[in-house]
Amino acid sequence: MSIFASKDDITAINNAMPYADRDRPATMYAFMKDVKDRFGSRPAISYQIFSGPKDAAETLTWDEFFARSVQAANLFRSLGVGEKDAVAFVLPNCNETAATVIGGMIAGIVNPVNPLLDATQIGAILRETKAKVVVTLKAFPKTDVAQKTAEAVALAPNVEHVIEVDLLRYVTGVKKMIIPLIRPKNPVTHNAKVHQWDAAVGAQNTTLDFADSEGDRVAAYFHTGGTTGMPKVAQHRYSGMIYNGWIGDTLLFTEEDNVICPLPMFHVFAVHVIMMAMISSGAHVVFPTPQGYRGDGVFDNFWKLIERWQITFVITVPTAISALMQRPVDADISSIKTAFSGSSPLPLELFKKFEGATGVNIVEGYGLTEATCLVSCNPVGGLKKVGSVGLPLPYTDVKILMDTADGPKEMGVDEIGEVCVDNHGVYAGNTYTEAEKNQNLYHFDTYLRTGDLGRIDEDGYLWITGRAKDLIIRGGHNIDPAEIEEALAGHDAVAMVGAIGQPAAHSGELPCAYVELVQGASVSVDELMEYAKANIHERAAFPKYIEVLDELPKTAVGKVFKPDLRKSAITRIYDKALSDAGLAVRVAEVQDNKKQGLLAMLTPVEGVSDAQVTDVLGSFTRPWQWAD
Missing domain, CATH: 3.30.300.30 (ANL, C-terminal domain)
Known part of the structure; x- marks a missing residue:
């Protein structure tokens, strides 16, 4: 691990040698075998189904995680999955999910599916990816994942096998006796053959039964969020995933780190940013509860879980930080070095509250599904510009471009345009499975158009100011x-x-x-x-x-014309927040600001201070200032 503090440190890494010359495994099997050989007896992954700091948990060493992943790969291959076939999973977090992720990549193409989607959307994804195998839950109390997946498989006749994971094995005590009595029914109408995970995986060898891939290839399909009808499905290669792991290993983690990641494994943040970095560095990751941050009691027990697992890195998002700041820090959290926040901009006041309550700095980062995730982050050991998404990472080139009649124009310092990315996670020309969706997706053939609007400041920090795609x-x-x-x-x-x-x-x-x-x-x-x-x-x-x-x-x-609608919404929300707080200040107008995007201009009122307004509006991401 090499902590970076500035743009010069990134430049030094880039100049040391071309990325292609760095000694990295070429396949997921080789990637996993490498970490197993280096850190086999060390903890790799831990999971607890309930959130209590003393609740039962299962920890797999790297030897054990490797063996289970190989067994899963052998099972998938025995069911007819080749290198170009998809293994989908519709699962909450558990150790079987992690083994499915890695085993699916070794045998074929893993296809994580958000279990919160409805059956018709899940079915559309299964058809688009032509999934042969689906791994999902066995019917379990308080979740309808098994039932939705059964309905979705009936809509996807390409699915030949369904493998059911039973969460009962994680339960202890009286609950373990009660659950079989209240387990919901799951009548199925599909024609796929149903297997039970424990029996099917347990029957497999712990050494690979087939020849590993010969080199780089597509090994994951991740669907984009919030789609209607037919989703967009992004293709990820071994090289992009291993690059993400190398970044985490180089800049953040060592085998001594314990990382808590209450994010879902159907998302690139958990899989590519965290799991790949764990494999590269040998660090230990903890996944609390099937639903992560959404799980019962996770926020209430969070600080105690930090103490239990001696967590050094917290992986989070702004909504989770906001919820945590509504709870007291009721445990010893001195083990924490850093919190890493992604997915959406972090309000300045929320950053200050977290830092004040915990004594821990937050590092903000930026990535996207189409780029196999990582693009930039604030330096761990240097200046953190809150609100920015930091510096482009090693071997990542970010350009701010604007379409003109003469073609794309590169914008200058602090000029807003579309954020375009070229790095080892960008599969240029083949980002999506459907060729027509790749049309007009790149500038200069290799720079992925993210759809995000942003600027780069004089120190090289990237700021996201809006979304060209209106997401x-x-x-x-x-x-x-x-x-x-x-x-x-x-x-x-x-x-x-x-x-x-x-x-x-x-x-x-x-x-x-x-x-x-x-x-x-x-x-x-x-x-x-x-x-x-x-x-x-x-x-x-x-x-x-x-x-x-x-x-x-x-x-x-x-x-x-949506900019006018956004201005109206900002005015309405900010005026109500100020009114509810008893402040007579109101929004005079919302301006398009060159550097800050949409900026709420407030009419000054005698007796109302900056601090009072900041206390009300500081939790929102859109900035404000006094009107002249």
Whole structure:
């Protein structure tokens, strides 16, 4: 590990040798074997189904994790999975999920699927990836994952085998006796053959039964979040995943680190940023509860879990930080070196609260599914510019480009344009499984157009100022506004819809919708809310606010002009927050600021201080300042 403090440190790493000359394994099997050979008896991965600091947990050493992953790979290959075939999983976090991730990559192409999606969306992903095998839960109390997956498999006739993981083995005491009595039924209508994980995997050899891949290839499919209909599925190669691991090993972790990661293993953050870095460095990762941060009692017990596992690195997101700051630090957390936050911008005041309560610095980073995740992060040992996403990582080239009539133009210092990325995680020309979705996705053939707007400052730090693709980011979860717009547009009274993300103190953004009605039509907001809930697939995409306007703001060609809607939402949310706090200050206007994006301008009121306003608005990501 080499802690970096500045852009010069990144440059020194880049100049030391080309990345291709660095000694890295070429396949996932070789990657896992390397860490097993170096750190076999050390802890690799720990999991506890309940969140209590004294609850039962299972820890696998690198020898054991390697063996289970190889057994999983052997099973998948025995079921007909070749290097170009997909092994999908619809699972919460557990050690079987981790073995499926690695085993799937060794045998074929692993395809993580968000278990919070509905059955029709899961089925669409299984069809798009042509998955032969699906690993999911055996029916279990308080979750419908098994039932949804069974329904989804019935919609995907390409699935030949379903493997069920029973979480009962993690349960102890009276609960272990009760669960079989209350286990829900799961009648299936699909034709896939059903296997039980423990028996099927346990029957396999712990040495590889087939020849490893000869080199780099696609080994993972990750679907993008918040899609409607047919999802976009990103392709990830061994080289991109191992690059992510090398970054974590080089800049952050050693085999002595204990990392807590309450994030889902269907997401690139947990798999590529964390798990790959664990494999490269030999560090130990802890996954608490099936649902991570969403699990019962995780926030209440979080600091005690830090003490139990002697955690050195906390992996988190802004929504989780906000929730943690509502709990007292009630344990010894002196083992923590750093917290790493990603997925969405971190408000300055939340950063200050966390640092003040814990004495721990937060490092913010940036990545995206299409780039096999990592792009930049703030330096661990140097200047952290809160609100920025830090410095581009080694062997990563970030350009800020703007489309012009003469082609893409590179922007200057602090000039806003589209963030475009070229690194070893970008599979140029083949980012998505569907060729047509790769059209117009690159500049200069190799620079991935992220859809994010941003700027690079004079010190080389990257700042994200908006989203060209209009995605709503709710607590790090991407929601396509088209899902909300298409659902509401189906109402007979609705002529046009504009969905955006309104500011939210804890989630960064929450979906809201502005509606224009058909001439002469009438409908209440409550009716529209009920209609939206009945027609939107994903609960996270349900609008928190709907407003009916006489006419939506539109461009010259009749498209909804969303910047005006965002300004309206910022004004509404900020005015209400200030009013609720008893402050007479109001938003005079929301400006497009060159460096800061949308900026709320407040009319000064005698007796109201900067500190009072900051205390109210500091939890939101959109900045404010006094109007002249």
